[in-house]
Amino acid sequence: MTTIPRNFVLLEELESGEKSTGDGTISFGLENSEDILLSSWICTIIGPQHTPFDNRFYSLKLYCDKDYPTKPPTVRFTTKINMGCVNQQNGVVEPKNLPILTNWNSNYRIQNILSELRREMSSSPNKKLVQPPEGANF
Amino acid sequence: MDIFQIPLDVLVVDQENVKEIQCGICLQIVVTPRQCKNGHLYCFGCIEQSLKKIGECPQCRCSLSLDNLCRSLFLEKHLRNLNVFCKNHFKVEESLPLLGTLFNLTKNILPSWAVDLEGCTYIGSQETIENHQISCQHRFENCKFSVNNNNNNNNNNNNNNNNNNNNNNNNNNNNNNNNNNNNNNNNNNNNNNNNNNNNNNNNNNIDNDNLIKSIGSMMSSSLNNSVHGNCSGFGQFNNGSGDSSNSNSGSNSPQVRVNPKDLSSIKSNIVGNQNNDDEELLLMEGNSGEDQNNSFSSNGTKPIECGKIRFKDLDNHYLDCPFRPISCGFCKIEFAFHSIKEHENNCDFRLVECSQCKSKIPKKVLRSHLGEKCPNQIIPCTFGYCDKSFERKELNNHLNETMAQHMIMMKQQQQDEISLLKKEFSNHLQLKDEKIKGLEKLIKDKLSDPKIKIDWKIKNYLDCKRNGYHQSEKFIIEGFPFFIGIFTDGDNNESKGYISIYLFLDTSDIPKGRCINTEFSLKFNNQRDPSQSLNREYKATFPIRDGSGWGDRRSIKTHNLESNGYIKDNTLLITAEVTIKKIICCAQNNKRYGGLDIKFSENYNNNNSNNNNNNNNNNNNNNNNNNNNNNNNNNNNINEECQYPIIFCPFSYCGKTFERKEVYNHLNGSLRFHMRMWELENRSEIYSLKVNISSQVKIEDEKLKRLEELVKKNIESKLTFNWEVKNYLESKRNGYNKSENFYIEGFPFYFIFYTEQDKCNIKLKFNSKCEEIPKRKAIDLKISLMLNNQRDSSQSLNQIHEKSFSILSNSFWGDGYTIKTYDLESKGYIKDNKLTITAEFSIKKIIWFSE
């Protein structure tokens, strides 16, 4: 397999994000449209139904450093959220508490992280957590 | 695709026109050529793929499909007849030497091919070239030594401890490399680890010198080396593609190499990136270095191989191949040339100069040479008592010259050791003896001497008188068999007309070396008037000096005995009472029993007496010290000047006297005689020691045995009897309860528990109705009786009493009052209708009666 260089991976991701594939429950794009290094991303997850996260909009920031996709990006919620894998002080998703980050594989993409986070919202431990009022930020 | 295969467009002789027959897609000379209607050429495979995407000619964009692709018979024939070089005309070069140094071996590689001036110059058509290549003199072959290198290393380099593991590791790690036979990874053991990375970059050098040179130059200018030296990565192409290059000759200069000028032009073209590239270059070099470090990190050295050699050069190569086998000049085992020096330095069979005797010795045996053979090695005298040291070759002289001295030394040492041992032994014996004596005394104090009474009835006096002598049956006291003998008319002339009576010890089967000290009385009973009975008392130690009996030679006149009422109905009654006062182990005094009257025993006795004194004076240590001092003085006398110039020969059997200074002359004059004397002396000494020790040990054993018996009989025979009255109410109804019989030394006893209205008592009864009563014994017992309180054991009732039992005497014990019945029943002595009594008996004495 040919290794696709970081920038071309991220360009592909940008294009797929702009096409807004999937069911529309997640979206992502560059934080700054002139970010030639394609590092900082801004993402949205709409909380799954029948959970405490139901229909809430959660904003995240994602940073891909030069080692992406060999290493996972850092992920941080800007919308306040109570979740097992999220540090309650600063909203950072703790890699050790999210399997996709712990067992990162260079074939994983931003989209996979977001889907995984949304799936995590439906998990039974997180379903029981009391959520902060809507609109609060870290 | 085989990246090691030289592309056709390199092999083609007519390079001018190669472009005309290139595929427009893969840019190689076409294979199965097809063309569009405008004549644009493609390989069939290439255009087929392109047409799947878009139906036009990639070059002229005219519409095109599989159907309207055209063949060209001319071109097909042209390709078949195309003149090409033999592949051995080329060697692999790196078109990007600068980058080449950076490329990771396992990743992408950019080879190119250069004409090798030493290469094959054969030209043939594409069709026929393969036949040539099979037998081409310029083809590459593996160096037979290098190929076996792995084995060689494993087999021969065992001595090179450092390399063993490394080789193995390297073989594993470098499998890729080895398979491709690319790197001349000369496994030069002399190279340090530090050089490894450099070696790696420097694949074409086999010769150590060149290698080292190039390493040096590399160090001085990494850039130059990057350009001129082939990096290991590209080196991989060399062999696979049939590059020559492996010989180290300077004439073999690379041809299609980018020189530094080219490089700078490239760099100048990349103006914008120049700085970056430089940075990157350095960075990458660092990386590649790291990579290599990693791959070799576990290895001290790395294997370097000859790689492939041109067939025609093989013979020359074998002459100086670093892996060619060379016999070690010392051990004759074959080693690879490059490792022979190191091996020879370490070879076990290398001759080294002995530091002492300067002779040449194989390294392996140097130590044993010094330890066992070297005549100049300083060794201590082999005679243990001598403290001299000298060169080994002097040993025999020394031994011969100082034989007399050695003998004296040995004798002194022996004497010292013997007397030390004697002292130890006698101290030991004495300690033991004291212990035994203490124990004996303890036992004696606790027990009165057994007194045995024997009634001897001579039923037919007349018959006895007719024989003149009569003796009683044997009776055994403390294991000693005695009997009484009576001579009715004396036992010699002096005693004619008298009765002689003796107590005899039957010495035939008593343990030798033992004497018994007795007091005894002999009594002739007057049957008419007992008050007229004649009783005499004696003290005697058996066996006595001149016989084994003791008594009265003239005890009573025979006619007195016969007429004064001693005899009635032809019967004479004699009563003997015998008390054993002491049993003596008498080997010390009694020559008859051991014949051990020798020096040592005297010493022993002396020591005893000394020690007795010491004990009294508490001067034990001082005395010993004095003894030691005396010994030392004796020893010193021989070596040192002393005020007496005339001495005895130290070998006492010799007995000669002479002046002190003559002692060695005297000995040397008759060494054999003295040896013989000495031997005899030793022998008798050892013999007497043996005898003495065994007799002492025997005596101790006897004492111990007797003590053990005594202890067993008198102290350890403490008996316990537990009696559980299981049904107290029933025994109360009956008024008594009886225990089962139990036996003490054969005497049958039982307990009775009487319950009356107001009191209870316990009696110990001798069961006189029992048939097993020993007829000849009485027994004195100490009885401790315990009525157990089952609620509070401290309230148990305890009575202690002494009592003698025999068939003759009163045969029960008990005082008629033990406890109030009320107390017994109410204070916890009875539980669950049960009552327990524990009795302990210790035997004070067992008394024997004669029949």
Added chain:
Amino acid sequence: MASLPKRIIKETQRLITEPAPGISATPATDNFRYFKVAISGPLDSPFEGGIFNLELFLTDDYPMSAPKVRFLTKIYHPNIDKLGRICLDILKDKWSPALQIRTVLLSIQALLSAPNPDDPLANDVAEHWKTNEKEAMARAREWTRLYAEQPIEN
């Protein structure tokens, strides 16, 4: 990795040994399909005097598919967007396997000489170009001076 197609080897060799004027392309050490590219701004263009860094990647499908190319240096050009993506027909539907890295890079160089605001990728720039070409070219020159006369930091 298994192997690098001979064509890529050959192209790389030629790029380095016989570079096209004003163009350099160097493969990355860890990925021979990924090239660092530098194109010098064409004479008589607003980009003259600038060195423009690009990255180029040959997909598995190359040469059946076009290489992916992107500017890393900011450039004010109607056919190049803010992220450096290039609007060039031969990189898209007009790709032909007969094209090479060299020809692609030459085309990009040519694009710098001849911007085509009618086929724009950066709409605002194209609009600027169409409405006030002089001013737009001045802006392009300014950006060239600002961004392309120093090696970018990546």
